[in-house]
Amino acid sequence: MLIHLSSPHIHSGDSIRATMFAVILALMPAGIISVYLFGWLAVFLILLCMFGCMATEFIALKWMGRSTAPVMDGSAALTGLLLALTLPTSIPWWMALLGSIFAIGLGKQVYGGLGYNPFNPALSARIILLVSFPLQMTTWLIPMHLGSSPIDLYDFSSAWQLFVFGASSLPHALDAITMASPLGHVKTEWSQGIGVSEALRAYDYSYLDAFIGREAGSLGETSALALLIGGIYLLARHTITWHIPFSFIATVAILAAIASMIDPNHYTPPLFHMLAGGLILCAFFMATDPVSSPVTPIGQIVFGIGCGIITWCIRTWGGYPEGAMFAVVLMNCAVPLIDHYCRPTVYGKRGGQS
Amino acid sequence: MIKSFLNKLGFASAPFAGGVTPDMCKWTEDSAIEDCPLPPLFIVPIKQHIGQACTPLVQVGDLVLRGQKIAKSEGYLSVPIHAPTSGRVLKIEEHAIPHPSGMGLTSIFIEPDGKDERDSSLTPMNNWQDADPAELRERVRICGIAGLGGAAFPTFIKLLKDKRHPIETVILNGVECEPFLTNDHRLMVENSAEILHGLHIIMHMVGAKKAIIAIEDNKKDSLLAMQKVLDLADSDAISVASLPTRYPQGSEKQLIESLTGKQVPAGKLPMHVGVLCQNIGTTKAIYDAIIFGHAITDRIITISGDAVPKPANMRVRLGTPMRFIYAQRGLEKFDNIQLLHGGPMMGERMRHPDIPVVKSSTGLLAINNERMKAAHQVEDPCIRCGHCSEVCPVSLVPNLLADHCRNDQLEKAADYNLFDCIECGACSYVCPSHIPLVHYFRYGKGQAAQVRREQSFAEVSRLRSEGRDIRLQREKDEKAAKRRKVRDTLRSESVLNPENDKKTETTSNTEGKK
Numbered sequence: 127m128l129i130h131l132s133s134p135h136i137h138s139g140d141s142i143r144a145t146m147f148a149v150i151l152a153l154m155p156a157g158i159i160s161v162y163l164f165g166w167l168a169v170f171l172i173l174l175c176m177f178g179c180m181a182t183e184f185i186a187l188k189w190m191g192r193s194t195a196p197v198m199d200g201s202a203a204l205t206g207l208l209l210a211l212t213l214p215t216s217i218p219w220w221m222a223l224l225g226s227i228f229a230i231g232l233g234k235q236v237y238g239g240l241g242y243n244p245f246n247p248a249l250s251a252r253i254i255l256l257v258s259f260p261l262q263m264t265t266w267l268i269p270m271h272l273g274s275s276p277i278d279l280y281d282f283s284s285a286w287q288l289f290v291f292g293a294s295s296l297p298h299a300l301d302a303i304t305m306a307s308p309l310g311h312v313k314t315e316w317s318q319g320i321g322v323s324e325a326l327r328a329y330d331y332s333y334l335d336a337f338i339g340r341e342a343g344s345l346g347e348t349s350a351l352a353l354l355i356g357g358i359y360l361l362a363r364h365t366i367t368w369h370i371p372f373s374f375i376a377t378v379a380i381l382a383a384i385a386s387m388i389d390p391n392h393y394t395p396p397l398f399h400m401l402a403g404g405l406i407l408c409a410f411f412m413a414t415d416p417v418s419s420p421v422t423p424i425g426q427i428v429f430g431i432g433c434g435i436i437t438w439c440i441r442t443w444g445g446y447p448e449g450a451m452f453a454v455v456l457m458n459c460a461v462p463l464i465d466h467y468c469r470p471t472v473y474g475k476r477g478g479q480s
Numbered sequence: 481m482i483k484s485f486l487n488k489l490g491f492a493s494a495p496f497a498g499g500v501t502p503d504m505c506k507w508t509e510d511s512a513i514e515d516c517p518l519p520p521l522f523i524v525p526i527k528q529h530i531g532q533a534c535t536p537l538v539q540v541g542d543l544v545l546r547g548q549k550i551a552k553s554e555g556y557l558s559v560p561i562h563a564p565t566s567g568r569v570l571k572i573e574e575h576a577i578p579h580p581s582g583m584g585l586t587s588i589f590i591e592p593d594g595k596d597e598r599d600s601s602l603t604p605m606n607n608w609q610d611a612d613p614a615e616l617r618e619r620v621r622i623c624g625i626a627g628l629g630g631a632a633f634p635t636f637i638k639l640l641k642d643k644r645h646p647i648e649t650v651i652l653n654g655v656e657c658e659p660f661l662t663n664d665h666r667l668m669v670e671n672s673a674e675i676l677h678g679l680h681i682i683m684h685m686v687g688a689k690k691a692i693i694a695i696e697d698n699k700k701d702s703l704l705a706m707q708k709v710l711d712l713a714d715s716d717a718i719s720v721a722s723l724p725t726r727y728p729q730g731s732e733k734q735l736i737e738s739l740t741g742k743q744v745p746a747g748k749l750p751m752h753v754g755v756l757c758q759n760i761g762t763t764k765a766i767y768d769a770i771i772f773g774h775a776i777t778d779r780i781i782t783i784s785g786d787a788v789p790k791p792a793n794m795r796v797r798l799g800t801p802m803r804f805i806y807a808q809r810g811l812e813k814f815d816n817i818q819l820l821h822g823g824p825m826m827g828e829r830m831r832h833p834d835i836p837v838v839k840s841s842t843g844l845l846a847i848n849n850e851r852m853k854a855a856h857q858v859e860d861p862c863i864r865c866g867h868c869s870e871v872c873p874v875s876l877v878p879n880l881l882a883d884h885c886r887n888d889q890l891e892k893a894a895d896y897n898l899f900d901c902i903e904c905g906a907c908s909y910v911c912p913s914h915i916p917l918v919h920y921f922r923y924g925k926g927q928a929a930q931v932r933r934e935q936s937f938a939e940v941s942r943l944r945s946e947g948r949d950i951r952l953q954r955e956k957d958e959k960a961a962k963r964r965k966v967r968d969t970l971r972s973e974s975v976l977n978p979e980n981d982k983k984t985e986t987t988s989n990t991e992g993k994k
Contacts, residue, residue, distance in 0.1 A: 132919035134905030241861030416865040474746035
């Protein structure tokens with residue numbers, strides 16, 4: 127029986143599930159690259175996080191006495207996938223599971239479920255894990271195809287052993303199987319007085335590798351190319367708009383350009399920043415999370431600029447090598463304020479008449 | 481901001497903000513207008529326009545002619561109502577009208593005599609160019625013409641030649657942006673000369689020098705037809721403008737913005753920016769009223785939808801029951817079908833087909849239940865995607881506004897510009913959570929109107945109460961003054977007053993009588 131029947135009586139056909147699945151599809155290239163780089167370990171991590179998130183949502187909804195239909199709408203699965211893409215591959219399985227529980231339990235359901243969380247759930251979980259387990263969260267496995275790792279991650283049993291029992295169960299020393307990410311490397315070198323160009327040369331850094339993804343980092347951070355393909359798909363499908371990604375990345379690039387022109391020895395160039403770390407992942411997939419980002423276009427640009435400024439500052443002067451996730455969550459705090467003050471000019475009220 | 485910059489650079493036709501492009505479903509765009517036969521009974525409601533209802537002039541048993549006035553207008557914002565055919569008045573009682581609530585209104589029931597004779601009391605005004613615009617305007621009023629685009633605003637009110645707000649441009653609204661509807665499309669193809677003639681009359685009435693005939697680009701034959709008659713007329717003052725197909729391009733304010741780049745200021749009317757908009761159907765009705773002296777008795781209606789076997793455009797007499805019209809197009813069983821009055825974006829759902837068509841009936845649609853249910857699904861929480869704000873032609877933020885309305889925060893809703901919403905439905909159309917945003921806005925507006933009514937009632941009560949208090953106080957004061965006067969008089973003549981010792985002996989006889 128149809129209850130309320132106000133016009134309009136036709137609909138575009140869009141739905142929450144379609145939106146979530148479109149974003150998951152957009153992350154598939156990054157997922158494929160991560161499997162290419164990290165073999166079975168990537169598969170385990172992604173599956174565990176997705177399953178962990180959906181299970182947490184189911185348990186939370188049951189516990190609150192609510193309908194468990196939202197479990198299948200794709201939002202928990204998406205959070206799981208995004209969380210997995212931000213985690214380092216050598217992370218213990220229980221830490222990843224804990225992250226999933228934090229993401230959905232503390233990052234989403236405690237606020238009322240879908241549509242009510244003020245912060246990005248995947249990023250809140252990552253921050254909790256980073257602050258609680260700083261060592262494991264900044265240890266990056268050497269990816270396959272760089273040639274220097276002794277483990278074969280394409281081998282199911284060695285990947286399984288690493289996943290379940292941790293890196294200490296392997297015969298190799300930790301130093302042999304891990305390496306620093308480009309951002310981390312430059313920061314530590316600078317603290318030892320070594321300038322940018324020297325540090326990058328020692329690291330054997332190449333922009334092409336950074337673009338395609340043959341570098342150390344979390345699953346999703348590595349390949350800018352794969353993420354851009356997904357990002358462009360989402361823009362074309364009109365699931366996200368250009369305002370946040372563009373203003374976020376452009377702000378970081380502009381700040382880096384100005385700084386590196388002033389002191390190229392201290393400050394890394396803009397392209398390095400754009401390809402390094404989780405910037406592209408955060409700009410296209412995290413900052414654009416509709417629930418925790420502003421609604422209005424002007425507000426979205428303000429949000430993107432704020433994220434960019436904070437990211438660059440943390441990366442350059444802060445204690446952590448990567449600032450994008452903190453930036454997004456910090457700007458999430460400002461979203462209600464931004465929404466209230468950045469409303470578009472209503473028809474007929476130009477020039478302040480009202 | 482960018483748009484006004486572009487305007488300054490000379491790009492006058494700035495598109496309006498937002499808008500959506502639903503599947504247009506113009507299934508009847510090539511169907512020539514057919515005449516709908518006369519039903520066995522006509523039901524004519526006494527209010528078919530924005531404004532005050534009319535009062536019936538006829539009584540039960542009266543014989544009427546087609547076009548004869550049967551209800552007179554009340555107040556300024558009103559137009560009279562005429563008999564759709566010749567016949568006998570059967571009864572005058574309440575009957576359901578095309579309103580989503582299913583409410584009723586006094587209606588005049590007419591049984592046709594089959595002769596369909598016209599009232600010829602109004603003379604044709606073929607030399608309208610020499611006539612006083614005020615006279616033409618009065619003719620438009622007494623012919624009962626209201627906006628036939630769906631709003632049914634009394635047309636004569638807009639046709640005022642006001643020195644304070646001169647009209648520079650007349651815009652003929654041939655946009656017809658609602659899916660399914662093709663009335664104006666067919667009128668432009670079949671009656672282009674009459675429409676141009678009507679436009680000339682309108683321009684003379686308001687003293688406009690320019691006119692634009694605005695047509696959406698999905699109506700190629702209409703564009704050709706109107707351009708052809710314009711070429712024949714060889715007029716520089718009138719032009720045909722082809723606009724991109726986007727809903728709601730046909731909304732008056734958005735149309736003005738698209739064609740002139742100017743926005744109608746909030747709370748003001750198009751005449752304040754020197755523009756007059758008129759629907760194609762209304763223009764044809766004005767032509768008929770002036771040239772033939774015909775009061776409005778019929779209109780073009782599109783009957784369409786996936787449940788209608790033979791969709792078409794028909795010329796239907798006002799007051800024809802919808803059931804009769806649907807039957808003409810092969811639809812007689814109404815199980816599992818939803819009926820819409822108007823277009824799918826802004827039309828009202830009718831609970832049953834035993835309702836008469838009125839001046840605002842642009843379309844009669846019949847949609848299968850399944851398709852309707854797909855459009856009206858259970859509401860999910862808002863995911864703040866912002867699509868609603870992107871498509872709003874008025875640049876509102878619908879999701880936040882709906883929140884305020886739902887939570888009865890009417891002051892905040894007013895601050896978020898609730899009363900600027902034109903209820904076009906573009907926001908609800910795109911919402912992935914299927915939130916009925918327009919429904920919440922209507923609720924909010926209704927609540928705000930209720931609060932205003934209560935406040936004005938409370939204000940009147942307060943003034944009356946205060947007036948009563950003042951009156952009572954005044955009466956009390958008057959009584960006290962009278963008592964004091966009497967007391968003083970008594971006292972001055974009293975035995976106890978030493979001054980009166982001398983007087984008492986002479987007046988003591990009269991004391992007892994006081």
